[in-house]
Amino acid sequence: MRKSIASYSTLTLTICILLYSSFSSDETIDLGKYSTEGLVLNYTVSSDTKIKDDALALNANDKSFSPYLGKSFVGFKEALAFKESGGNYFSVNTFGYLGKYQFGVSTLKMIGINNPGKFLKSPQLQEKAFIANAARNKWILRRDIKNFVGRRINGVVVTESGILAAAHLAGPGSVKKYLRSYGLDNFTDGYGTTVQYYMKRFSGYDTSFIKANREAKAV
Template identity: 30%
Template sequence: MIRSSRILFTAATVFLASTVLATDAMARNAQPTATDCGSMLNNIRQSEGSGNYSTNTGNGYYGAYQMGKSALIDVGYMRGDGTWTGKNGINSLNDYLNTPTAQDAAFLEYGNRNLTYLGNYQQYIGQTINGVTITRGGLIAGSHLTGAGGLKDWLTSGGSCTGRAVDGNGTCAGTYVAENQVNEACSGDEVAAGGGGSCLTAHPVQSPVVFSEYGAWNRPGAGSGNGWHRGSDIYPQGAQGQASTNQPLFAAHEGKLGVGSMGVKVTGSQFRTLYLHSYSRPDPKDVKAGEEIAKVGDNQSAGKPHLHFEVQVPASAVKASKCVPGSSTDDCVFPVGGGKRDPNGFATSDALSSASPNTWYYVNPERYLKERVPVVGMAAARAGRNQSLPNTCTPGQDVAETPTSSGDSDNSGAMAGGEGTYMTSGGSAAANAESDLRSLAINMTRQNALELRAASALSQNLEGRTDSAIAHMLLLMSRTEMGQQ
């Protein structure tokens, strides 16, 4: 049984069946209703270990599913004396915490054992108890929370959330049953599609907050024709705008640290993550997850310091792309090297199926964060939510060779070429810099030399503020900036 093992959550629960769930004493993050095995496992991982396979809070419960010693003994991973049996190659706690597939398998095996402990569990399937439909997956989920005995009390009491039917944090077994409406038997083959791989194991900034979401097209306030937003704009909680300057950036996973014109990049076996707009220039080196790698700055985002965070994965890790411009863009994927201002620049399912396994794609960073984080401001208004999306963590295999993409180049060249460039608008720049002239400079230096020559000829007419001498100065400034890239 797993009681009082839960990691505490702070967000209020949106209850699926208000009567049965209203007795949850401790607020927790509600999970979406799962109707397939992969989604169910993701739900349990989020509720138990915040989606992090390496979770070890020191309370005797381990991994993404927070399985304790008694459960691990029950499924053959541990002996009574606390030593490891070597099952599925797991010979130590470190092995267990670093092997997502073993944790997935342990959870499913434990769930099937709990079904047998319920006796004739099939008698409950299809019933509605206190507004909650009982499914096979719901029984597995509910018994994982409170043990088979606690779930049985909930079932036989008509859905009463008392006694053994709640865990040590006050979460009712019926909560897990309601959130996991899965009728199929889960074999484990479905896990990869629903998130059986590895999430990022560290946040890129301390206590991150998303203020501009992934997948937006031509975001208002981000400059004319800014195209697809192929990353998430993030700042540390409580450090918006200028307060973000010099805040530390951390490697979200282990890998090789590289440096480019717009920021830094960490390349690993399953992920490439980009930390753009940083003005830090550290030496290339091997880094561990959670290691400080740079500072938040304002390179190419003058007037609004923040982290533009991008996650790239190889095609072998992309299972599908759901991209409906104007409707659903949370899970668009974009080939690295493709044009961000091409309205049709996202990858279709056909393109994905024919792509080389070593082609890299931009994916939604929210799906790979180690836990869900707040979404605020216009991002919350546009997305209609105040929390990042559930993470699915699909990468589950190492890349055999260095991935490439058509049109992609080395770190410096790719970054200098404008991957993920945040086009600061004149309005936001002026608000931060308190200078209309600075706003004009920021926008004009985004253009190429030919456009600038034309702009300088027209600049004399801009509200009577800029004469030809200033326009010439701006042109020189632009050339200097372009030379530095």
Template identity: 45%
Template sequence: MIKKGIFYTSILLTVAFISSGFKPLFSPIDFGSNVDENEKLLYVFPSQKDIANFDIQIPFKGKYFIGYKDAIAHKESQGKYKKINTLGYLGKYQFGVSTLKSIGIHDSDAFLNNPKLQEKAFVTLLSKHKYDLRKYINDFEGEVIDGVKITESGILAAAHLGGSGSVKRFLNTRGERKCRDEYGTSVKTYLKEFGGFDTRRIKAVKNAKVQ
């Protein structure tokens, strides 16, 4: 009995010793009390420092905001920060020069070479559109128009594609106005593909500018 006790005790001590050598791979991010909610959205699992690591396939992105950004970026540029399309749209989220100016960015070259600035610009534009379309989000969310369930995230994505005006025209005409971009992609497509994501933490900001 004594030998068995020593044997089992040794096993338990060995397991405890080995386990103590392992640490959590990721620690919680402490944002503190003075960080803007939109600023928090720039950080993604697993690291708030390395924003170039967005191509990691995380199985639980799902309908969280990180999944939303990833899905739109893939649709726009395959997630490439330095992408310039044939119409001159720039970066991971394909911004036009005039849109950049509307949120306070006037140096397109600096924008193209600054991933962190591109992420801030994306969140800032969402804030601007959320303010511009706040009434439409309130009035139409949950309705089915032309076979598409209208959601806040879908409205914001469609505004990213074609501007707030195209989304308003689509909703005001109950889908009769098939607004499209220069490549033929419709507002309806973005309303459908990017519907149901969690964008609740995006603040609605009038004339939002990149800080």
């Protein structure tokens, strides 16, 4: 019995020594013989070296995959654009509202754009118009943002992004009336969309990027 135990212990020790020797070898792997020559390498990264690190400068013809934007500011404006026009820069609705964000001609004039045709053909100008209009609305509604954010009206928690989205839909004056009447004066547009609906649908996005500016212009 003792011989068997001794033999087994010796065999186990021998195996351990051999394994240790194989793993502790100083031999290094020579990678010089490896090559990608002849292989077909497919990359998903664009070859455009002129892409700028600017989340707001979006290419109208870019149909590439976009990551989930969550409640970021870019997520806010893209969600709003999708609701307004399906994200189409060249859209004109039955009431004559223009572009990705569906601007009216009178609103464009207030932010310095007097050529609707040029506006419709320029994605870059449309992005600038959205920022300028939001900044102007934020200034007009600054007191209402301070007084009503966090309150609940008609079962909907008021947020800054909800206020700015509703102002884009109905104008800041209509949003003031909605808030100050505690939801009794609920503007409805030509398609039946209400201030309350936009308040709820676009609630909780981060719109801190927008700085209130009374004189905001797109050009």
